Amino acid sequence: MNLLLSQALIWPVVLPLATAALCALAWHRPAIQRWISLGGLTLMLAASILLLVQVETEGTQTVAFGSWPIPFGIVFVADRLGAAMALITAVLALAIAVFGLADIRRRQEHAGFHPLYLGMIAGVAGAFLTGDIFNLYVWFEIMLITAMGLLAIDRTRTQLDGTIKYAVLNLLGTLLFLLAVAILYGVTGTLNMADLGRVLSESEPSAALALVAAMFLVAFGIKAGYFPLFFWLPASYHTASIVVSAIFAGLITKVGVYASFRVFTLMFSVDEGGIRELVAVMAAGTMLFGVFGAAVQWDIRRILSFHIVSQIGYMMLGLALATPAAMAGAVFYIVHHIIVKANLFLAAGAIYRATGTYDLRKAGGLMGSHPILALLFAIPALSLAGIPPLSGFWAKYMVIDAAFADSAHWLAGVGLFVGLLTVFSMSKIWVEAFWKTPPLERKHARRVPMAMLVPMAILGLVTLTIGFAPEPFVLYADATATSLLDPKTYIEAVLGPQAGLDLGEQQ
Amino acid sequence: MNFVYAAGISAIMGCGIYLLLSRHTMRILLGVMLLSAGVNLVIFLAGRIGPNPPPIIEAGSYTLSPEAANPLPQALVLTAIVIGFSLVAFASALALQTFRTSGTLDQRELADAEALGSPYESKTEGSR
Incomplete structure (x- = not known):
């Protein structure tokens, strides 16, 4: 023990x-x-x-x-x-x-x-x-x-x-x-x-x-x-x-x-040698090209894969600004994103189970046949798009607010624009897989097993918890960002208290 | 001395990068192998090589002699060699399996993954 x-x-x-x-x-x-x-x-x-x-x-x-x-x-x-x-x-x-x-x-x-x-x-x-x-x-x-x-x-x-x-x-x-x-x-x-x-x-x-x-x-x-x-x-x-x-x-x-x-x-440190500018341009590129790539795809998994890229850009944005608020936003974003993204892929698996295809052109009609799946897809999808009050809203809010506070207006603008295009992609999946009448009518709806729905529900619940009670998570992210930006605590914890003394003025 | 080593390493790495740019999967793998050999040599060089005695503690003393060779890069290189070997072995098996299923190792003709859900035309079914 x-x-x-x-x-x-x-x-x-x-x-x-x-x-x-x-x-x-x-x-x-x-x-x-x-x-x-x-x-x-x-x-x-x-x-x-x-x-x-x-x-x-x-x-x-x-x-x-x-x-x-x-x-x-x-x-x-x-x-x-x-x-x-x-x-x-x-x-x-x-x-x-x-x-x-x-x-x-x-x-x-x-x-x-x-x-x-x-x-x-x-x-x-x-x-x-x-x-x-x-x-x-x-x-x-x-x-x-x-x-x-x-x-x-x-x-x-x-x-x-x-x-x-x-x-x-x-x-x-x-x-x-x-x-x-x-x-x-x-x-x-x-x-x-x-x-x-x-x-x-x-x-x-x-x-x-x-x-x-x-x-x-x-x-x-x-x-x-x-x-x-x-x-x-x-x-x-x-x-x-x-x-x-x-x-x-x-x-x-x-x-x-x-x-x-x-x-x-x-x-x-991102402050030295132009790393900040480089990371900022990379962050904007990551956000934009990821979301553009997703817009033309028809395979659910490919759409979601491109969205991983675009979401990574928001985390980089935090690193590019490197203010305590931006880092806290990025840490919050990582936690939110891991849960939501994995949940969306699980939803894609459930959609495949229900329709037999990942291709959105061939799917459809799930709203009528699988309403619970529709609900479980809607939670992470809306959260990814940053609709309040889900976790993605707070994550995007923290990052973009930090960008405005640091007067990196163009980065904030890119972030907002990409958020809009994310809504487009998510509603594309929603319309094609859930609302559209399916091209091939099935006699019997294919059941989605409980073992698929329960993990999705649990991850959805985590998303909702972060969304409705963000305060403990935000506080934790703030504390994390503060200690990240002050490496002295990390160094002292590993090397012992005297190691940090001689770098008092650093950062 | 260092300059000769550096020149040799950059020659190896240059060959590796040239091979990486090929379309043929086996050449790409050979390029990765050459690059990883080059990186291993850099680790060695980073440990300051020279005409040093081996890092063995003499009988009767408790510490290494100050001019002994640095043993740490050797441990690092050993780890990196083992890891690199297993990765290359896996990648070669992967290439072999690809050749068996697709009949080609030319990257221009290996585009099955890209075709899934492509916006242009649906050649393959959306299945795995």
């Missing part, structure tokens, strides 16, 4: 990893794997809640592995942002696993769905909680290889095509990341993120550091789908099985966003 509490930080990573190993042991028994997986994810959820409570009451948590003195060994660090991301990962992983009970086919389970899924969750949680930049690279790779396995799980032509595009661009991204880490190590001689923050705040700007910052931006940009690096995303996400698409949409790109937030607050 004592160990459990003092090391609460490692459980959100260890539990899914151990569960993945257990599932691999039960390779030929998919039924057993299913329940092991659900059990493991439930425990992970409990551990993440425990971690969040601990971070809130006791401050940033640190664990050093192998008793190496910090900063020489690998450390795990949970600050407010990391703990919140771990919790949201656990919530989403469990909800999607329950949805998977109705959607995952035997063949996919025999191809190793459960170990891959849990391995990916472990990779995501590890990336959120690690405090070591090389270790972050390792978690990225764990995430990448399990994600490729999940993406190609049916081995159809479309999936293989999508996976190759995904694999090549993401491999390039991680290689750039590794190259940046190598040069950074050569310049500073350390890999611990807190120590890097301390060393970099004291070092003179140099060509090598500027190069490293640029490479980090591009590497995380590929991961997160920033303009102009997002093309692999709508080329691959829609080919996967819908459970996989949903978890990718919710989590994988957000790891890239998280990493850029971490690196460009703790180690580099």
